[in-house]
Amino acid sequence: MEIRFLGTGGSIPTGFRASPSVVVRRDEELLMFDCGEGTQVRMASCGLGLNKPMKIFITHMHGDHVLGLPGLIMSMSLLGRTRELEIYGPPGIREFLESIGRILGYDPKFPISIEEVRAGGAVEGRGYRVLVEAADHGIPCNAFSLEEGAKREFLPERAMELGVPKGPLWKELQLGRAVSINGRIVEPSQVLGELKRGRKIVYASDTRPSEPIMSLSRGADILIHDSTFDDSRAEEAKEYGHSTASEAASVAKGAEVRALILFHLSPIYRDPAPLLLQAKRIFPNSMVAYDSMALEL
Secondary structure, three states: OEEEEEEOOOOOOOOOOOEEEEEEEEEOEEEEEOOOOOOHHHHHHHOOOOOOOEEOOEEEEEEEHOOHHHHHHHHHHHOOOOOOOEEEEEOOOOHHHHHHHHHHHHOOOOOEEEOOOOOOOOEEEEEEEEEEEEOOOOOOOOEEEEEEEEEEEEEEHHHHHOOOOHHHHHHHHOOOOOOOEEEEOOOOHOOOOEEEEOOOOEEOOOOOOHHHHHHOOOOEEEEEOOEOOOOHHHHHHHOOOEEHHHHHHHHHHHHHEEEEEEEOEOOOOOOOHHHHHHEEEEHHOEEEOOOOOOOEO
């Protein structure tokens, strides 16, 4: 699993931070969270491809989070996408996309499903689910938690002892399918260890710190949290429904997450060092997201 940060800024794109968009690559599937302007360009530059199985999750209907969708859909169509694209977002997402399509007169050559989701909802995928919670942003706004199902740990040393060469056969065993080695059958149970919980990534962009977000984030491996302002602008953060880096760190500490990613930084911060310093005072395992940053889990 890889997390790719395509855009990490807030409000307006700049020369050093694009509008918000994060892609989780899980096996061959792409799970996108928010889609700011020019997202398809950054996808191409990161080699993500535009014809893979894909779900898009939109937090809310502010332009910096949703205006990249029409361009992404048009680019996918022009480049010959054939797979269905699944889009999940707040109330208004369907009307927005259908209206833009009528006005611009484009007709995608691939199927698109659009579903409006709210707090308490869940989207099921293969081996994972995405939970939906309400963010505190002044308008209907979602936060999302990508949670894998529990699975047994793969033991590579045992696979090698049994003569299973590294590569596609390892993947088959991890998926629970037996493989044949020179006529000898190796069962998944022979190379799988104890059951362990799956990975958990929480995306909470554009929100005040809140108990629902704290609960959603509990025990996450990665928390990507709104960190629009530093402490000197705490009142401004409250007024506009955002969080400071310190407030994001307090959520991370209270939820006992493994790592905090400061995200959705205001364009006033060319140097994010003050935000990172303030966050680390509360939650040491904090880092600042930057465009094109990749994390592997």
